[in-house]
Amino acid sequence: MNARVSASAMREALTKPWMALQIFQGNNALSRVPEHYKKFYWEWKVAPKAPVHYIPEEGNFKKLPNGEIQPVQNLPLKLLQPKEIHEGIWGGEAIIKGFYKRKPYVRRMPHYWVPTLKKTVLYSEILDRYMNVTVTERTLNLIDENYGFDNYILNTPPADLMSELAVKLRREMLLSLAQGTLHPDNPAKRKELLNRFEKHIIPVEEAEWYGLNTKEAATKQKLIEEKASAPVPLKEAFRQEFIEYLKTNKVDMEEIKGEITER
């Protein structure tokens, strides 16, 4: 069975994992969305996340004290993502549900480790907007490390943003960069920002698909298809036919005019 797989198929499966996602395999509108949307979806929902709540082990293999060699397998902690995570920007933090055990002869106790949330004002230069957002200390540190909110949102992979709000803001930023609609009454600022974020300028068509959830993407695909396959009124077809006829037969327009006026 392995031998049957062609090299090109193998390569595509490994370099474009988003093409094989189950959600795009059906016979619905979602299966027909453009490839860049599938890639975005993979980056958002499926791609591995940065280690936040645990310290990963280094290397691929390790030597045990008894001389045995073992592979290193880093299994991330399971995270709970409540709906509030998408109303703020938690910077990759989430709730951990588990147990703690303080003494050897004490039964383990259930515990939730919840990040410390705070409300703060963030400023986006591209959108020229002050926002009241729920964040964590980690978000603020990441913003400082990236030298600004825009840099943080644009440079961080969507999987690590881990928030629908952040992805929507990124979509808005990418759209305004692609269309050049930022700072309408300040051309100097606009030019400077377009220069600074040059590597984030993508085609408008891609930016319009970026950051949509599956429901929105399916709706968008349906609308596009409906528009493409809308029936053309017969009068338009007949008009086209008549123009063709006039062109091919070279009818004298003066004669026809005379006939019409006589009647």
Next chain:
Amino acid sequence: MLRSLAQGLAQLHLHSTGSALSRVAARTLPVQELEAVIPAGYFIQARTTFVLKRKKKVELHKTTGKMRPFRARHYLYEMVEDTNVRKKDPVKVILTKPVEGLGSVGDVVEVKPHRARNHLLLPGLAVYASPENLEKYSNLIETSEIKDQPSSPFALRTAEQLSTRVISLSMNMKNPWQVEPWHVRVAFRKAGIIVPEEALTLPAKPITGPDLDLQDKEFLVKVKINDKEEANVRCRINHYSVNPRERIPWKAFHWEHVAEPIFPEEAEELDALARKNRHTRFPEQEEATM
């Protein structure tokens, strides 16, 4: 590497469930390919908040195929670190406007994160000291329009502090004297402020004594800071004797009460200085509280 690729691919065919497949794909992707798929920023990590560790190890699992389900013991965690209580690193910013007590335009300063974010960056008094910004604002000091910058970030604050103080000048009760700069210098020193004599400017009219009419009356002394900023300080005459029997009884908290001016032309300024200090007690206030 090739073997794992082949294994991964075999998996693709055996279980065509989306999540398992992509999990395998992500794991088997070579690093270069991974970097092409995932932006480079992914590999940076900055850790804050709760960092936990499993108390029991998870048994080794196969790189392909379904993983064995987790047991309750795999959710037993130990705290490694709570980074919210860690000391916060300062943030480096470039000032684009002068900030009192911190620096003037173009200075690169390190401040605590909360102050940097909420009091400097958000109101637009500063920008992050990123490599691009350091280059962009490198000539900010020369091109700055604000030429009259304070001599030091602390000069204005020092002047403000000094002007709220009352300095008590202890003068002799018996021997004749005239107030000289060194008297004032010593009085400042007794109050814990070291001032060179050149920095002090006394009133033009001489004050001579001993004269008990001058007891507990004020005059203004000008103190120059760094040869630039000027602060007016209230000085009060107090007659002092070595003999305890002759001494005027000490008045507690005399610096909190208003005093009469020696020179009537200074009255207004002295009153303004007294009002600046929130500890000053005025006679009308005292009556109201009674």
